[in-house]
Amino acid sequence: MALYLEACLEEAGDDAAFIANALGDIARSKGMTQLAKDTGLGRESLYKALSGEGNPSFATILKVTRALGLQVHVARRHAPV
Secondary structure (H helix, E strand, C coil): HHHHHHHHHHHHHHCHHHHHHHHHHHHHCCCCCCHHHHCCCCCCHHHHHHHCCCCCCCHHHHHHHHCCCCCCCCCCCCCCC
């Protein structure tokens, strides 16, 4: 799960919809009903936010990643040569 999301983050570049969709893939594999309960967000709202056409808030991303047992980390990028 974490490796898949990391790979998607690297591949996505600036494509936020790609990342939201990847997180949606993970969420659906774990069960959207339980995720809705764990995050306090509506199931239909989660489906919409975590689709390729959704635009989830950062708060939603944080709630979903935490509920899935994932952490968001920040690291300095290496400057292009």
